[in-house]
Amino acid sequence: MSKYQIKKSEAEWKAQLSEEEYKVLREKGTERAFMGEYNMHFDDGTYTCMACKNPLFNSSSKFDSGCGWPSFDESIEGSVEYIKDTSHGMIRTEILCTNCGSHLGHIFNDGPTQTGQRYCVNSVSINFDKK
Numbered sequence: 156m157s158k159y160q161i162k163k164s165e166a167e168w169k170a171q172l173s174e175e176e177y178k179v180l181r182e183k184g185t186e187r188a189f190m191g192e193y194n195m196h197f198d199d200g201t202y203t204c205m206a207c208k209n210p211l212f213n214s215s216s217k218f219d220s221g222c223g224w225p226s227f228d229e230s231i232e233g234s235v236e237y238i239k240d241t242s243h244g245m246i247r248t249e250i251l252c253t254n255c256g257s258h259l260g261h262i263f264n265d266g267p268t269q270t271g272q273r274y275c276v277n278s279v280s281i282n283f284d285k286k
């Protein structure tokens with residue numbers, strides 16, 4: 156059924172997630188810019204996958220990109236999968252949780268920090284564990 160550690164049917168995901176979470180995480184939707192809970196959130200802690208609690212990003216890698224979505228300049232090693240995405244007439248790199256295959260957002264190589272990376276993540280795809 157799937158190569159991911161967490162194997163759930165879409166019906167199981169639908170039952171577990173809110174309508175908006177399901178739309179983004181499982182149907183690769185995008186939340187509205189500047190509306191997300193974690194866009195301007197800078198507490199110390201760890202951001203985890205909303206679907207499976209896999210730790211994805213440390214708060215130390217978060218920065219304000221001005222793009223309207225939570226942005227990170229690196230992910231926790233091994234937590235994010237990268238897939239070429241040619242939808243909407245663009246060539247982008249989609250980012251997924253390696254543990255459950257849920258959609259997180261996209262990554263761009265125009266980051267302003269040392270890594271040059273900008274992980275652009277939907278707030279509804281992540282949860283925050285305060286340190």
Ligand SMILES: [Zn+2]
Nearest residue numbers: 204207252255
């Ligand atoms: Zn996950």
